[in-house]
Every structure is written in structure tokens, then in C-alpha cells.
Amino acid sequence: MIRNRARQSFEALIRILQPCGVSRFWSATPASSRYLLFRKKLFQRLSNELKAQTVCEAAREINQSAMENCSLFGKVESSEGIPQVDSKVQTKATGNFIDGELAMIIRENIKKHTSMKVIVKLTEKGIFSCKYGAIPHRHIIGETCGREFLTSQDIQVLIRRPTLHDYILIMRRLPTISFPKDICTMLMMIDVSPGDSILEAGSGSGAMTLFLSKAVGPQGKVHSMEMKMKHLDLASKNFNRWKDSWNLSHNCKWTSNVEFHHGCLINNGYRILEGLKFDGAVIDMEECAAAMPVLIQFLKIGGAVCFYVANITQVIEICDIIRSQELPFTVENIVEVQHTDWIVNPARRRNGAFINSTSNMSVHLTDDDGKEAKTPERLIGPAQYIKYIAKPWKGSEHSAFLVKAVRLELFPSSYKV
Known part of the structure; x- marks a missing residue:
């Protein structure tokens, strides 16, 4: 009988708080079982004192006392009577989430071999919502990376920082991206090193651009060209979104070592890249073979270029233009990466x-x-x-053929027999 009265009083208090707009108290902190249990017991003790207090004052006391006695939370400040977790208590040195960075939310179903992977940008007022429930961003900010959280439906999800591999597979895209299995091989083919200057013809959605930027480091430079303006804008946004999140959560800053160019390497490459020399190049265009004569002007002798082509016909065109026009290139590798x-x-x-x-x-x-x-x-x-x-x-299904060609001083006429 007493338990039913306490439950009815608790529900009545919530119904009273909702019209006042104070119901946000109950979602101000993570729905941990320890917090909920302490709050329920405390309410039962204070339920007899509600006659001497206003409803709002009782609600503030319940939440404030529960949060002060729960070791899951840091310093708490109140704004207009609403308890909030101070995200500044946790710093990036401790590996905790920071307001403004990217977070990856994962829920896996082992039986059905399915998974949900979503990347969100954390903001104080943001709310992540899916079929498994909702989680306010303020419950994530300041918490340890790589731990489980409960949604509003009491379903556990894992939240951690995304890797660059995760980011390029989930980020918004317009053209098909270069997949990680191919990107790693291309980086190896052109032998990218810190401090190199690299040319990318075909920015796409910016997947390859991000990996090239990471490989050349702060002292290097990546020049990325794209003829379609909407693709170039998306590649630039994806790059800046990752860079800004990285700089928030890492002490080693990700520098702005990428310069985006609007244009086609074949048509106006001479004008845009005038006076530049590159240690390597990655070409992802519809007419890769037509770009070979232009590359002679900008690729250093000994530098390698990797072509990302969709079919074997384009591979034959690259080999044939080198032979017919006697271009100073030699094709060393043609591979298809399986995964x-x-x-x-x-x-x-x-x-x-x-x-x-x-x-x-x-x-x-x-x-x-x-x-x-x-x-x-x-x-x-x-x-x-x-x-x-x-x-x-x-x-893995077929994604592309990777063709590695090395720039020479003269056309190799007879070294291949």
C-alpha cells in the first residue's frame, strides 16, 4: 500500500512538472541504474515534506542531491534551475569526449550479422535518435571514449571515437570513394613519405585526400584537383570536418596541408599547376590515359603515379599511349586488391x-x-x-584496377624483352 502511494506520488510529480517545462530535470544526466535508484529512495524520504515545499523546489532538491552523491558525474552547475554536467571537467588528455568533436555510435546484432554505425558531431543541445532510442549529446560529452551508454529505450550502444577508416566509409559522398583496401595499396605504390608533395587528380568525396594528407604530414603538401564544383565542395567539407574534430581531441594538430583546385588536369592543368613539381601522383579520372602527357611536366624523374581505373580496357589504353607516343614512363604493376x-x-x-x-x-x-x-x-x-x-x-567485389607507372628520363625502348 505504501509502495503504491509512493509510486503514485512520483508519477503525480512528473505530471505536474511537465506543464511547467521543468521535466527536463529528469533527463539532465545519464540514465544509470545507480542514479535512478538513489533518486527514487530520496524521493520517498522527501515525499512527506512536499506539503511544505513548492513542487519545483522539491524537484531541484531531488536531482541536485542525487547528482552530488553519484560518483559518475563531475562538477555540476545549475542554469535556470536545470542541473547540467560541466563538460570542461574532463579534458582531452584523459581521453574523454569533447564538445564539437565526432563520435561513432555502434550497435551490433551478432545473430543477424548486422550493425548500426553512425558518426555524429557532439553539441551541448544535440540529440542522437534512432530505432534503438535517443541519447542527448550532453550525456556523452565529458564521458570516457569507448564505453557503453543506455538509450531512452534502455538499449546499450557503444560510443567511441571514429578512426579515419571508419570516417571515410560513413561520411557523406557523391561519387564512389576509393575504398580503404585500395587506398593502402596506392599509398604503397607511390611510396608517400612525410614532407612529399603529391598531386591528386579527381578529389571525389575526399577519401583519398584525407589519407594523402595524413601520409605527407605537416611538412608535406597535397594538391587536389576536381572539375565538378559540387564534388570539390563536398571533398573540402569532409576534409575540414575531420580535421576540426581531430584538432579538438588530439594534442598533435592536423594541419591544413591540402590545397583544392577547381579544374581538369587535361584542360587547364598547365595553368593551375604552373611551376610545381610532385614526388608522386594519384589519378582517378574518366580519361586517365589522356593525362599521361600532362604528367610529364609536373612529375619528378623517379616519381611514381598510380591510376585508379574501373576496367581492364582503361588499363590497356594507359599502356598503349605510353608505347605509341613513347612517353618516359614504365608500367611496373597492375593489381586488383581482394578483401x-x-x-x-x-x-x-x-x-x-x-x-x-x-x-x-x-x-x-x-x-x-x-x-x-x-x-x-x-x-x-x-x-x-x-x-x-x-x-x-x-x-569484396571488384572496385578498381591499380596501375603503377614510374616517371623516367627517356622512353624505355628495350629494357623489357
Whole structure:
């Protein structure tokens, strides 16, 4: 009877608070079980004193006392009577989320082999919402990166900082991006090093641009060209969005070492890139073969260029234009990168229980003379192991052919026999 009255009083208080606009009190902090339990007990103790207090004052006391006694929170400040977590208590040196940086929210379904991966920019007033529930951004800011959070539907999600690999796969795109499996190979082909000057013809959505910027470092420079203005704007936005988030959460700053150019390498490349020399180049254009004569003017002798082409016909065109026009290039590698994802998960029954395997296990010990020593009984007996299922899940489809060509001083007429 007393419990029902306490519950009814608690619900009545919430109904009174909602018209006043004070119901935001109840979502001012993460919905941790410790906080909710303490708040409920405290309300039961104060429920008899509500007659002597206004409803708003009672609500403030309940939340303020609960937050002060819960070790999950840092310093709390009130703004217009609404408790808020001070995000400045946590610094980037401790590996905690900061207002304005990117956060990756993950929820995986092992049984169906599906996952939700979303990248959001944290703001004090922002709210992330999906089919699993909602999480206010202020509950994430100041918390440790790489931990689980409860949504409004009491469903756990993992929130961590995204890697560059995660970012380019989830970021907004217009043209198809260069996939990470191909990007790594291209970086190896042109041998990018810190301090290099690299030419990129075909910015696309900015995936390759980000990896080139990281590879050349603060002392290097990347010149990225794109003929479509909407693609160039998107590539620039994606680059700046990642750079700004990185600089908030890392002590080592990501410098603005990329210069975007609006134009086509074939048509106005001579004018835009006049006087520049590059240590390497990445070409992702529809007419890659037509760009070969232009590259002679800007690529240093010994520098490598990697062509990202969709079909073998374009590969043949590149080889043929070098032969027919006797261009000072030699094709060294033509590769197609294959990539296979694997699933390794514990075996489960239909009810979700793990499948165990029991086997007898004995341990034999020897002394210094090589004789078998007496084995303690605690080391002998049945041992249980959880079975695992390992299988390939998704094999990569064809994305592109990668062609590596090296700039020479003269056309190689006879070194290939």
C-alpha cells in the first residue's frame, strides 16, 4: 500500500512538472541504474515534506542531491534551475569526449550479422535518435571514449571515437570513394613519405585526400584537383570536418596541408599547376590515359603515379599511349586488391546460451632430475571451452584496377624483352 502511494506520488510529480517545462530535470544526466535508484529512495524520504515545499523546489532538491552523491558525474552547475554536467571537467588528455568533436555510435546484432554505425558531431543541445532510442549529446560529452551508454529505450550502444577508416566509409559522398583496401595499396605504390608533395587528380568525396594528407604530414603538401564544383565542395567539407574534430581531441594538430583546385588536369592543368613539381601522383579520372602527357611536366624523374581505373580496357589504353607516343614512363604493376571479411563469434543455441565443450585435461610436471613430479589435484580435471564459429562473411567485389607507372628520363625502348 505504501509502495503504491509512493509510486503514485512520483508519477503525480512528473505530471505536474511537465506543464511547467521543468521535466527536463529528469533527463539532465545519464540514465544509470545507480542514479535512478538513489533518486527514487530520496524521493520517498522527501515525499512527506512536499506539503511544505513548492513542487519545483522539491524537484531541484531531488536531482541536485542525487547528482552530488553519484560518483559518475563531475562538477555540476545549475542554469535556470536545470542541473547540467560541466563538460570542461574532463579534458582531452584523459581521453574523454569533447564538445564539437565526432563520435561513432555502434550497435551490433551478432545473430543477424548486422550493425548500426553512425558518426555524429557532439553539441551541448544535440540529440542522437534512432530505432534503438535517443541519447542527448550532453550525456556523452565529458564521458570516457569507448564505453557503453543506455538509450531512452534502455538499449546499450557503444560510443567511441571514429578512426579515419571508419570516417571515410560513413561520411557523406557523391561519387564512389576509393575504398580503404585500395587506398593502402596506392599509398604503397607511390611510396608517400612525410614532407612529399603529391598531386591528386579527381578529389571525389575526399577519401583519398584525407589519407594523402595524413601520409605527407605537416611538412608535406597535397594538391587536389576536381572539375565538378559540387564534388570539390563536398571533398573540402569532409576534409575540414575531420580535421576540426581531430584538432579538438588530439594534442598533435592536423594541419591544413591540402590545397583544392577547381579544374581538369587535361584542360587547364598547365595553368593551375604552373611551376610545381610532385614526388608522386594519384589519378582517378574518366580519361586517365589522356593525362599521361600532362604528367610529364609536373612529375619528378623517379616519381611514381598510380591510376585508379574501373576496367581492364582503361588499363590497356594507359599502356598503349605510353608505347605509341613513347612517353618516359614504365608500367611496373597492375593489381586488383581482394578483401574478405570474416566472422568469429561464440556459438550459441537458439535461446542465446553459449555452446560449451568439455574435455578432460591433465598436467604433467617434471622435477629438475627429469622425473615425473606429483601433480596437484587442482590441476587435473574437466575443462570447459566455449565453441566458436569462424567463417568468411563478405568477399569484396571488384572496385578498381591499380596501375603503377614510374616517371623516367627517356622512353624505355628495350629494357623489357
